[in-house]
Amino acid sequence: MSVAGATVAPMTPASSSKTGSKTATGATDENPPAAEPDEQVAGRCFGDGDPLYAAYHDDEWGVPVHGEAALFERIALEGFQSGLSWLTVLRKRPAFREVFADFDPRTVAGFGEDDVTRLLADGRIIRNRAKIEATIGNARALVALNDAGTSLDELFWSYAPDRGDGSRRASRPATWQDVPATSDASTALSKDLKKRGFRFVGPTTMYAAMQACGLVDDHLATCPVVTARA
Numbered sequence: 001m002s003v004a005g006a007t008v009a010p011m012t013p014a015s016s017s018k019t020g021s022k023t024a025t026g027a028t029d030e031n032p033p034a035a036e037p038d039e040q041v042a043g044r045c046f047g048d049g050d051p052l053y054a055a056y057h058d059d060e061w062g063v064p065v066h067g068e069a070a071l072f073e074r075i076a077l078e079g080f081q082s083g084l085s086w087l088t089v090l091r092k093r094p095a096f097r098e099v100f101a102d103f104d105p106r107t108v109a110g111f112g113e114d115d116v117t118r119l120l121a122d123g124r125i126i127r128n129r130a131k132i133e134a135t136i137g138n139a140r141a142l143v144a145l146n147d148a149g150t151s152l153d154e155l156f157w158s159y160a161p162d163r164g165d166g167s168r169r170a171s172r173p174a175t176w177q178d179v180p181a182t183s184d185a186s187t188a189l190s191k192d193l194k195k196r197g198f199r200f201v202g203p204t205t206m207y208a209a210m211q212a213c214g215l216v217d218d219h220l221a222t223c224p225v226v227t228a229r230a
């Protein structure tokens with residue numbers, strides 16, 4: 001699964017590493033650290049040992065996200081994450097929000113070459129021309145989608161598994177090995193978005209976005225977030 005993910009998402013070299021199936025699971029690259037013994041004390045899926053990372057795990061990962069700017073931001077940041085650790089992206093998130101106008105799609109859609117130059121010069125973010133240009137291109141694709149009468153929110157959420165009872169997964173994964181890197185829905189969502197002009201939206205990245213935006217809830221059965229909700 002991780003190999004297939006790496007193939008369709010060439011910007012995720014980490015997913016072909018020995019931690020492949022783990023890196024591909026949503027919060028992606030941060031899973032390997034979660035496997036280190038000293039970070040299993042609190043038993044989170046990931047994030048133990050780093051307050052920012054732990055807070056992301058506790059309060060955001062798997063929690064439903066709605067709205068054009070919010071979803072655009074998640075998709076963009078998952079794209080920027082490819083090949084890096086999620087914690088790196090998380091630490092840079094405030095700067096990303098600042099330089100990308102809080103991910104307002106219409107503002108970013110209007111970015112030109114001078115903005116690309118500005119962003120490439122800003123050491124607070126991930127300075128990758130392809131990812132920056134893809135983000136601007138995705139904003140334009142999103143605006144085109146909106147102008148055609150469809151929201152990213154409805155398109156994205158149409159790929160959420162419908163179990164008919166409001167639940168977001170059939171059974172909770174016991175270990176990271178039980179968490180997929182991609183799904184039929186993430187592959188279909190990827191195809192749909194690519195058809196509409198989005199880039200850096202491979203099935204692995206989209207599965208990660210589905211986890212991050214709560215379309216699926218992949219917290220492990222032993223996770224304190226799960227046991228606290230029960």
Ligand SMILES: [Zn+2]
Nearest residue numbers: 045219220223
């Ligand atoms: Zn968890």
